[in-house]
Amino acid sequence: MRLSAAFALLSVGASALSIFSDDKQHAIAADDDLDVPGQSPLKFCEGDRSNDLITIDSVILTPNPPEAGQTLVIEATGTVKETIEEGAYVNLQVKYGYIRLINTQADLCTEIKNVDLECPIEKGKISIIKTVELPKEIPPGxxxxxADVYTADDERITCLTAKVDFARKSSFFDL
Incomplete structure (x- = not known):
């Protein structure tokens, strides 16, 4: 999975940042303290969120959970409590099972362009709708x-985590 694809999914929750579910049977609703409101498998990281610079009101993924080879539509709303300036960054980690595929620090203002935003991200309400083409070649697993997101002054913007189980597509030859 490309860095920009992984970040686009998660960056919706950090300006609200994306994705992923353990349960293919039903969409996940916000019924737990860590669940991000809406219809997505996003969860907040454990810990105090009262000083986070973004409040996420809702993230809706269609389809939920995401599927390889499908178009993913991400709708997110929230409030930016303080203007986010150049120099903000995200510590991003993507794991496939126990294998770490990505472990990087990325410039938020560069990556946020994937959800059609630019820095500075002004204080106030924010709404994002983004379509992402998920490659059909995503290996099952x-x-x-x-994603742990900070300002240039190391102030936490938000921290999100997500899980997805991409199932093997059955085909005529699997019968």
Missing amino acids: KYVVD
Whole structure:
């Protein structure tokens, strides 16, 4: 999975940042303290979120959970409590099972362009709708994405995590 694809999914929750579920049977609703409101498998990281610079009101993924080879539509709303300036960054980690595929620090203002935003991200309400084409070549398996987002002054913007189990597509030849 490309860095920009992984970040686009998660960056919706960090301006609200994306994705992923352990349960293919039903969409996940916000019924737990860590669940991000809406219809997505996004969860907040454990810990105090009262000083986070973004409040996420809702993230809706269609389809939920995402599927390889499908178009994913991400709708997110929230409030930016303080203007986010150049120099903000995200510590991004993507794991496939126990294998770490990505472990990087990325410039938020560069990556946020994937959801059609630019820095500075002004204080106030924010709404994002983004379409992402998920490659059909995503290998089946469990993926975990963690994104911890900070300002240039190391103030936490938000922290999100998500899980998805991309199932093997059955075909005529699998019968």
